Amino acid sequence: MKQFKVAKANRSIEGTISLDGSKSLSNRALIIRALCTDDFQINHCATADDVVGMQTLLDSSDDVLDAHHAGTTFRFLCSYLCLQSGKQTLTGSIRMQERPIGPLVDALRKVGAEIEYLKNDGYPPLKIGEINPDDYNHKVEVSAGISSQFISSLLLIAPSLPKGLEITLVGDLVSRPYLEMTLKMMEYFGVKHTWEGQVITVEPQPYKAKDITIEADWSAASYYYIMAAFSDKVDLVLEGLNEESLQGDSSIAEIMEAFGISSEFSGNQVHLKKDGAEKQLVDHDFLLAPDIAQSVAVACAGTGKPGVFSGLKTLKIKETDRIAALQKELGKVGVYFTLMPPKFAKVSKKEFYMVEGKAASPDQMPDFDTYKDHRMAMAFGPLAMLFPIIVNEPDVVSKSYPAYWEDLKKLGFEVEEII
Ligand SMILES: O=C(O)C1=C[C@@H](OP(=O)(O)O)[C@@H](O)[C@H](O)C1
Numbered sequence: 001m002k003q004f005k006v007a008k009a010n011r012s013i014e015g016t017i018s019l020d021g022s023k024s025l026s027n028r029a030l031i032i033r034a035l036c037t038d039d040f041q042i043n044h045c046a047t048a049d050d051v052v053g054m055q056t057l058l059d060s061s062d063d064v065l066d067a068h069h070a071g072t073t074f075r076f077l078c079s080y081l082c083l084q085s086g087k088q089t090l091t092g093s094i095r096m097q098e099r100p101i102g103p104l105v106d107a108l109r110k111v112g113a114e115i116e117y118l119k120n121d122g123y124p125p126l127k128i129g130e131i132n133p134d135d136y137n138h139k140v141e142v143s144a145g146i147s148s149q150f151i152s153s154l155l156l157i158a159p160s161l162p163k164g165l166e167i168t169l170v171g172d173l174v175s176r177p178y179l180e181m182t183l184k185m186m187e188y189f190g191v192k193h194t195w196e197g198q199v200i201t202v203e204p205q206p207y208k209a210k211d212i213t214i215e216a217d218w219s220a221a222s223y224y225y226i227m228a229a230f231s232d233k234v235d236l237v238l239e240g241l242n243e244e245s246l247q248g249d250s251s252i253a254e255i256m257e258a259f260g261i262s263s264e265f266s267g268n269q270v271h272l273k274k275d276g277a278e279k280q281l282v283d284h285d286f287l288l289a290p291d292i293a294q295s296v297a298v299a300c301a302g303t304g305k306p307g308v309f310s311g312l313k314t315l316k317i318k319e320t321d322r323i324a325a326l327q328k329e330l331g332k333v334g335v336y337f338t339l340m341p342p343k344f345a346k347v348s349k350k351e352f353y354m355v356e357g358k359a360a361s362p363d364q365m366p367d368f369d370t371y372k373d374h375r376m377a378m379a380f381g382p383l384a385m386l387f388p389i390i391v392n393e394p395d396v397v398s399k400s401y402p403a404y405w406e407d408l409k410k411l412g413f414e415v416e417e418i419i
């Protein structure tokens with residue numbers, strides 16, 4: 001097993017980091033370009049595995065397409081392949097084969113596509129055939145409470161269908177900003193929609209080619225906010241980010257005010273400083289921004305600030321069960337991540353998790369497992385500012401941020417492989 005020992009000699013974070021393009025924006029732009037008659041430039045496209053993988057599969061003429069670990073790639077291609085001739089097998093990693101796809105398959109079958117489950121009903125791999133014009137139906141319902149990616153996937157192909165799509169969202173929507181991101185990206189490329197109540201309608205219309213520059217990845221930025229929370233002195237510039245962002249994870253800037261971190265925007269840079277008043281507690285609902293929950297949990301653990309987290313229901317079906325992974329790994333440094341008894345949830349019917357305790361190094365240097373989840377590695381890495389740590393399978397970061405460890409070195413982290 002590959003392991004990195006990570007350490008940092010001081011608790012200050014100073015410098016400039018130029019962040020890679022957002023994986024979510026990049027994958028939407030790639031699908032739209034593939035559906036657009038004319039070509040356009042995607043500047044600052046992410047170099048993340050999930051995005052390189054998307055482009056490779058879009059260019060591939062193979063019958064079997066492997067999206068590996070990439071949720072957006074798998075889900076977006078699922079609908080895209082329904083517009084291609086012939087039949088393709090779409091598969092993914094073992095974990096991807098445990099992540100649900102049923103609601104999207106049901107909706108696409110309703111639209112007229114012939115899709116077969118090759119292993120277990122409701123899960124990848126799939127054999128996907130083209131939409132049959134005789135079976136085509138433009139009104140579909142889709143469950144909105146499992147993954148917003150199902151809806152984004154349908155929306156992206158909607159303008160290319162003969163009568164477009166009228167999508168009724170069933171149940172309470174999760175990860176709403178990602179859906180808004182999809183619609184905003186479609187608008188950027190000239191595609192209009194209406195969204196009334198639970199119904200989103202897209203008429204048939206062409207995507208219009210237009211060069212785009214992808215904003216940097218706000219989920220990646222969240223790891224620098226953890227470092228700032230652990231620092232006595234902060235003077236850090238993150239490049240490529242805008243105050244007005246299509247990424248819901250930009251809410252990290254506001255959440256981290258609780259740790260006294262201020263974010264000053266100018267142009268496409270954000271300047272992090274530690275000059276604000278801290279709050280006693282972090283109380284946040286992550287339903288709109290599930291990917292930064294691990295970051296804030298580690299920030300709480302490292303500073304000893306208690307956290308009350310809700311809106312975590314989708315975390316169990318991500319790259320790993322992130323609730324279980326957080327519980328196990330935070331436990332290694334004496335921090336509890338526990339589901340609060342149901343009496344706390346009576347009023348709102350929500351589930352609340354509590355982060356309690358301050359991370360302390362056990363007698364032996366702690367080694368953190370990463371569960372094939374990039375965000376476990378990236379969220380736990382900053383703990384090296386408090387005491388030396390070991391990160392197991394550190395290369396997982398390449399899913400969304402291949403240069404992560406190199407960028408940490410630029411800020412004075414010592415990162416060395418244990419042989
Ligand atoms: O559409 C997207 O780009 C994403 C949507 C979210 O997933 P869910 O909608 O499944 O929560 C998020 O967790 C994922 O990293 C990226």
Ligand SMILES: C=C(OP(=O)(O)O)C(=O)O
Nearest residue numbers: 069070071072291318319
């Ligand atoms: C959940 C994530 O990605 P995906 O669903 O695209 O695999 C993530 O990047 O945190």
